[in-house]
Amino acid sequence: MRTPGIRQYLAILVLAALLPVAGLALALFMLSMHGEYEVAWQRAEARTTFIAAAVQTQTDALAGTLDVLSATQSLNTGDLAAFHTLASTITGERVDAVSLIRADGVTILNSRVPTGQVAPAFSVPEAEVRRALAENRTIITNIFQGATSRRSIFAMVKPVTVAGERHALAVGLFASRFEPLINRTLPPWNAALLDASSTPAARFPREGSVVEAAQGQIDDALETADRGRLTQVQPDGNEHMVVFERIGSTRWIAASSLPRDAVEGPAQRNAIIYAAGALLLSIPSALLAGWLGVKLAKSMQALARFASALGMVQLEKLQPPARSACRELDVVTERLERAACDVAARDAQLRQQRDLAEQRAEQIRRQSEDLARSNTDLEQFAYVASHDLREPLRMVSSFLTLLERNLGEKLDGEAREFIDFARNGALRMDAMILDLLQYSRVGRQETEIEQVPLAQIVEVASGELAALISETKAIIRVDGPLPVVPGHPQELARLFQNLIGNALKYRSEDRTPEVTVSACREDGFWKVSVADNGIGIDAQFHQRVFNIFQRLHTRERYEGNGIGLAICKKIVEHHGGRIWVNSALGAGSTFHFTLPVSGG
Numbered sequence: 189m190r191t192p193g194i195r196q197y198l199a200i201l202v203l204a205a206l207l208p209v210a211g212l213a214l215a216l217f218m219l220s221m222h223g224e225y226e227v228a229w230q231r232a233e234a235r236t237t238f239i240a241a242a243v244q245t246q247t248d249a250l251a252g253t254l255d256v257l258s259a260t261q262s263l264n265t266g267d268l269a270a271f272h273t274l275a276s277t278i279t280g281e282r283v284d285a286v287s288l289i290r291a292d293g294v295t296i297l298n299s300r301v302p303t304g305q306v307a308p309a310f311s312v313p314e315a316e317v318r319r320a321l322a323e324n325r326t327i328i329t330n331i332f333q334g335a336t337s338r339r340s341i342f343a344m345v346k347p348v349t350v351a352g353e354r355h356a357l358a359v360g361l362f363a364s365r366f367e368p369l370i371n372r373t374l375p376p377w378n379a380a381l382l383d384a385s386s387t388p389a390a391r392f393p394r395e396g397s398v399v400e401a402a403q404g405q406i407d408d409a410l411e412t413a414d415r416g417r418l419t420q421v422q423p424d425g426n427e428h429m430v431v432f433e434r435i436g437s438t439r440w441i442a443a444s445s446l447p448r449d450a451v452e453g454p455a456q457r458n459a460i461i462y463a464a465g466a467l468l469l470s471i472p473s474a475l476l477a478g479w480l481g482v483k484l485a486k487s488m489q490a491l492a493r494f495a496s497a498l499g500m501v502q503l504e505k506l507q508p509p510a511r512s513a514c515r516e517l518d519v520v521t522e523r524l525e526r527a528a529c530d531v532a533a534r535d536a537q538l539r540q541q542r543d544l545a546e547q548r549a550e551q552i553r554r555q556s557e558d559l560a561r562s563n564t565d566l567e568q569f570a571y572v573a574s575h576d577l578r579e580p581l582r583m584v585s586s587f588l589t590l591l592e593r594n595l596g597e598k599l600d601g602e603a604r605e606f607i608d609f610a611r612n613g614a615l616r617m618d619a620m621i622l623d624l625l626q627y628s629r630v631g632r633q634e635t636e637i638e639q640v641p642l643a644q645i646v647e648v649a650s651g652e653l654a655a656l657i658s659e660t661k662a663i664i665r666v667d668g669p670l671p672v673v674p675g676h677p678q679e680l681a682r683l684f685q686n687l688i689g690n691a692l693k694y695r696s697e698d699r700t701p702e703v704t705v706s707a708c709r710e711d712g713f714w715k716v717s718v719a720d721n722g723i724g725i726d727a728q729f730h731q732r733v734f735n736i737f738q739r740l741h742t743r744e745r746y747e748g749n750g751i752g753l754a755i756c757k758k759i760v761e762h763h764g765g766r767i768w769v770n771s772a773l774g775a776g777s778t779f780h781f782t783l784p785v786s787g788g
Contacts, residue, residue: 224451225429225448225451228429228446228450228451229417229429229431231446232417232429232430232431232444232445232446233415233417233431233433235373235377235379235431235444236415236431236432236433236442236443236444237433237442239369239370239379239381239442239444240433240435240436240442242369243366243369243381243435243438243440243442244435244436244438246365246366247328247344247435247436247438250344250359250361251326251344253278253359254326254344254346254357254359255346257271257274257275257286257357257359258346258348258357260274262274263288263348263350263357264348264349264350264351265351266350266351268288268296268297269303271288271297272297272299272303275297275299276299278299279299279300283359283360283361284300284334284336284337284339284341284343284360284361284362285298285299285300285311285334285335285336285337285359285360286298286299286357286358286359286360287299287307287311287312287343287357287358287359287360288350288355288356288357288358289311289312289317289345289355289356289357289358290355290356291317291318291321291353291354291355291356292314293310293312293313293314293317293318294309294310295307295308295309295310295311295312295335296355298311298335298336300336300337301336308335308336309335310335311334311335311336311358311360312329312332312343312345312356312358312360313329313332316329316330316343316345317345317356317358320345320346320347320356321347321354321356324347325347326344326345326346326347327344327345328342328343328344328345328437328438328439328440329342329343329344329345330342330383330384330385330387331363331383331385331387331389334360334362337362339362339363339364340362340363340364340389341360341361341362341363342360342361342363342383342389343358343359343360343361344358344359344361345357345358346358363389363390364390366381366389366390367390369381369390370390370391370392371390371392373392373444375393376446376447376450377392377444377445377446378391378392378393378397378398378399378428378444378445378446379391379392379399379442379443379444379445380392380397380399380400380442380443381440381441381442381443382399382403382440382441382442382443383439383440383441384438384439384440384441386403386406386407386441388400389440398420398422398428398430398445399430399432399443399444399445401420401422402418402420402428402430402443402445405418405420405430406418406430406432406441406443409432410432410434410441414433414434415431415432415433415434416431416432417429417430417431417432418430418432419448420445426447426448426449427447427448427449428445428446428447428448429445429446429447429448429451430443430444430445431443431444431445584610584611585611588607588610588611589611591607592604592607637674637675637676638674638675638676638677639672639673639674639786640672640673640674640675640676640677640680641670641672642670642671642672642673642680642684642707642716643666643669643670645677645680645681645684646664646666646670646684646705648681648684649681649684649685649688650664650688652681652685653685653688653689653692656689656692657692660692660695660701661700661701662691662692662695662700662701662702662703663700663701663702663703664688664703664705665702665703665704665705666704666705666706667704667705667706668706668707669707670705670706670707670716671707671714671783671785671786672786673714673763673783673784673785673786674784674786675763675783676762676763679759679762679763680759680763682755682759683755683756683759683760683781684705684718686752686753686755686756687718687756687779688703688718689752690752690753691703691718691720691722691777694720694722694723694777695720695721695722695723696721696722696723696774699721701720701721701722702720702721703718703719703720704717704718704719704720705717705718706719709785710782712785713765713782713783713784713785714782714783714784714785715780715781715782716780716781716782716783717778717779717780718778718779719776719777719778719779720776720777720778721776722776722777723773723774724771724772724773724774724775724776724777725769725771725772725773725777726772726773727771727772733753733769734753734754734756734757734767756779756781760781760782760783763783763784764783764784765781765782765783765784766781766782767779767780767781767782768780768781
């Protein structure tokens with residue numbers, strides 16, 4: 189099936205503008221009606237929200253009054269006479285009474301009852317008092333009859349402590365205080381304010397309120413949402429548009445309604461005007477669309493021919509279409525020309541980049557070969573260091589021993605001391621060569637990565653140091669479980685052996701050495717800590733200790749070549765982590781290092 193062209197589509201567009209004029213008018217009529225009703229709904233929602241906000245403002249002010257009363261010193265200390273005097277000052281036309289109620293619901297103070305007289309037994313319903321004390325929060329009650337005023341009131345109840353005992357402090361207000369708010373409503377509007385039990389606090393009109401008739405529907409709707417809309421059909425057949433909203437923590441309900449016939453008349457009149465206007469404007473609009481369609485069709489066909497020629501004809505020979513009646517199409521033509529030029533330039537650039545990439549690949553291949561040769565040379569050096577370089581040192585040491593044995597008593601003390609210096613130097617050189625060999629081998633093991641349980645590794649390291657641990661009577665403990673990490677078991681064992689060995693070497697003389705190993709998860713890594721109670725490290729040397737052959741003490745005091753922590757750093761970095769130390773002189777040291785998480 190042949191795909192329709194631009195002319196066919198434009199013809200369909202013109203027909204679509206001419207034929208469904210009646211449908212367009214009907215659609216505008218329906219949309220206008222819907223819009224008028226939606227405006228009415230929004231007006232009802234705005235009125236309901238205004239009532240709810242006004243009620244919330246007054247309850248917030250009441251809560252502030254209650255907070256001020258509950259914070260008075262006379263109430264907290266149990267000076268009820270002084271508190272009665274204070275509460276009486278706010279009792280009047282707007283406040284029914286301030287009451288202090290025991291946990292069993294019995295009122296022990298009422299601001300409307302003079303001091304010395306017995307207050308009403310239950311100035312606030314006992315169930316409301318118990319609810320406030322049980323939930324330990326301020327609540328607003330439903331409407332009830334005041335014990336002293338005999339008028340409809342509601343109360344805000346707050347738990348307080350009086351002389352160390354739990355009481356409830358209540359401020360009661362007349363429900364009629366909300367009537368001016370509701371009475372601002374003008375016919376044909378209806379409005380009402382209901383408490384949480386749906387008892388009216390105020391309503392307009394006073395009799396036959398639509399909101400009361402819809403109360404059952406409102407209660408059902410509020411079980412799933414705090415606000416909503418519904419339609420209430422009156423006995424006379426007239427429908428009312430009802431909007432309701434639950435008021436914050438008070439759980440009271442504000443509602444407004446408007447008769448549908450008050451909206452329907454103006455809505456129909458406006459809708460007819462819109463439909464007639466659409467009918468008059470549709471025909472000339474369709475004719476204009478047809479004329480513009482012909483002009484655009486010609487321009488777009490020329491642009492299509494130009495676009496089809498791109499890629500098949502050299503840019504120098506390609507003739508762009510003439511200027512059209514549409515500026516945007518001219519812009520498209522210019523951008524197509526630019527795009528063709530850009531594509532040609534990018535093609536040349538890509539070929540150049542491909543050539544560079546091939547050259548770099550060849551360079552990387554040669555560098556890899558050079559690196560492989562360098563690694564082979566390094567392995568050969570390690571072999572020489574472990575065998576050939578150590579052999580002359582063993583000869584020096586052996587011949588010094590023979591010299592000392594053959595000359596015997598002919599050697600004086602100074603000569604023997606010189607021989608000891610030479611022998612010790614050879615031994616230190618041999619130890620340094622072994623340490624360098626160990627340092628060079630870190631990260632060069634060809635064993636595969638395993639899942640290594642650090643708890644077993646700590647046991648292995650402690651076993652290697654068993655003699656030193658026994659000699660120093662050191663305590664090695666593991667604080668909490670240690671993780672299983674991916675790594676090389678031998679390198680990790682050397683890591684812990686060096687750290688624990690350092691802790692025992694640099695122990696304090698006045699306390700038993702203690703080393704604690706622990707681990708925790710942090711930022712996608714396992715953070716392992718090895719803490720000791722040794723001599724500590726000055727803060728200025730915290731970075732230097734990890735450098736190779738860096739010593740902070742003389743050999744006469746502590747033996748070693750200053751390479752142990754450098755090996756630790758290299759092992760940790762080979763495992764993809766980092767190592768650092770927190771320490772102070774005389775306060776011990778804690779070495780921290782990170783290791784990757786299994787599967788991370």
